[in-house]
Amino acid sequence: MSTGHVVVVGGSLGGLRAAEQLRAAGHDGPVTVVGEEPWLPYNRPPLSKEVLADPGDHDPARLHAGIAFRRRASVEDVEFRVGRRVVSADLARRALALDDGTALTYDGLVVATGLRARRLAVPGPTEGRHVVRTLDDACALRAAIADASQVVVVGAGFVGCETAASLHTLGLPVTVVHPEAVAFEPALGREVGAAIQRHLEAAGITFVSGVGVAAYAGVGAVAGVLLDDGRTLEASLVVEAVGSACNTEWLEGNGLDLSDGVLTDNDLRVVGAQRVVAVGDVSRFPNPLFGPDLGARPRRVEHWSMPTDTAKRAAATLVADLAGTPGPDTPFAPTPSFWSDLLDLRLQAYGSPALGSELRLEEGDLARLGDGAVVTYHHDGALVGVLAVNIPPARLRALRDRFAAPVAVH
């Protein structure tokens, strides 16, 4: 089989799965994973959930031990260079430059550099402002919780609302500020977002909707949040959960389409490069699951299931390209899936509810979400997403299978 050197840039879920799947696809040559964070791959979703539940301990090594990924025996000989960043790439010469001044050459390259948290560019003190993307972020936040009396979370997407819920559970007063009309509006639509927001409000979390942050108040550290509409909210701890930016700067100068992540074909081959594939949050690929029209438009999917699905396909593609053999010949049409825990609500979704232009409540009552609800999302008459709230797990398979339309190959 192929024996070239494969370098994986990015040492999180996507990077780990890529290494494992290269082995599974028959690549027996050397594999090097370069990751900027000082940790071996760990699981990110607990950072806004379980990890915030017990803030007493903020030793990062112990935290890491609790959420580190198990690594398959097949990647025992894979070199993980952690704490090293790739600063630039010359794809024509198949060479990478690292932040310690060393160079690394490859025969095949996997892009798995994911996202970083965006920060608000507004005036005011920076001390007391947190984000939640990495283990180190979560440690810093945990350490700050002890002295916090009033929390403001900026942003009402999944990371914002999960963090708000976790901090509320610890007994802290929490206010969520966000510019949309209701929480989760872009992801789940207005009716469902409003219902979830009402549920969180009934539990005691305050929402300030439809306004942005103009500045932070305070001397040295944040003491308040100045809003667009002139109001000020008191805050001793701020969490900014305002979306993310793609880590693609290191690929600049190679003529790639980096306008939103890395553009790839349906086999995860980076368009405009050879023997380069991209996986996980950073890869923007067409998904025929969503039909000839929506499915032809390449999209990035920031869900935990994607690094695993895309790594499988990307590894098969790269191994075939290295060997000069034809790659997989069926369309790659993974069913996106995500979950979220918000107090007593467990959300589970299949497909992409965000693509829906119309939604139908199939089961339950949006005013009593805790008792269970199923909502389907449609576009041009086709099912594009299913959201289940507090539905018994034994039923999830049927919900997913129903969604996985005939074009799906899985």
Place this chain on the structure above:
Amino acid sequence: MKITVDMAKCEDHGQCAIAAPVAFRMNDDGKLEHDGEVDDAYLDEVEEAADVCPVQAILIGA
């Protein structure tokens, strides 16, 4: 192969039961039930189940 689930971690997400129904099932109470030993022929499925467990509660032994 041997399968161990860390029940202190497991949150009954049920993703494992979707990936490898041969070894993992959700009972009527919504709780996970799993086999302790599964034929090696199912290694791929069981590895996939371990991969997709959101809390990474599944361990595969020799």
